[in-house]
Amino acid sequence: MERRRVKGGILAAIGFVLSPLSWWNDLVVNLPLAYAFGVTVSLVSRSWFLPGVVAGYWLTNVVGFVLLHKGAVDAVSAESHPYTTRRFAKDFAISIGYTALVVLLVWFGFLTVPDGLLAALGR
Numbered sequence: 097m098e099r100r101r102v103k104g105g106i107l108a109a110i111g112f113v114l115s116p117l118s119w120w121n122d123l124v125v126n127l128p129l130a131y132a133f134g135v136t137v138s139l140v141s142r143s144w145f146l147p148g149v150v151a152g153y154w155l156t157n158v159v160g161f162v163l164l165h166k167g168a169v170d171a172v173s174a175e176s177h178p179y180t181t182r183r184f185a186k187d188f189a190i191s192i193g194y195t196a197l198v199v200l201l202v203w204f205g206f207l208t209v210p211d212g213l214l215a216a217l218g219r
Contacts, residue, residue: 104170107163114160116194126156130198131207138209145209146202153198161187 116122133152138145165187166179201207 101171104167104172107167108171109167111160111162111164111167114156115164116157116160116190117164122194126153126160127198127207129153129156134202134207135210142209146199149202149207150195150199154192154195157190157194158187161190 112118113121113125116126130149130153133155134145134147134149137148137151162179162184165183169179198207
């Protein structure tokens with residue numbers, strides 16, 4: 097029982113860092129991860145940058161919510177509880193909202209493909 101609670105606490109902490117629940121983590125964690133994902137997929141095709149950023153951002157948020165929820169439940173409860181479809185649907189909907197914000201950041205030019213990096217790679 098104690099091991100499950102420690103593991104749950106660790107998962108919850110990682111989930112909190114990946115989830116958009118604090119003001120700093122999007123700027124410090126999720127956006128850089130999403131940007132790196134977008135740059136990586138843009139190496140295949142420059143037009144994949146925006147979809148890559150969106151997918152990367154969305155994945156960090158969904159994974160964060162899932163880990164936070166599952167970890168918190170394991171850390172505070174005496175018994176293990178399954179992660180329900182309803183809870184996943186809620187986490188998914190919240191992630192879609194935050195993803196829309198990132199799309200707007202790319203759409204209006206606040207986030208772009210780094211030309212210097214792509215030029216150095218011959219793209």
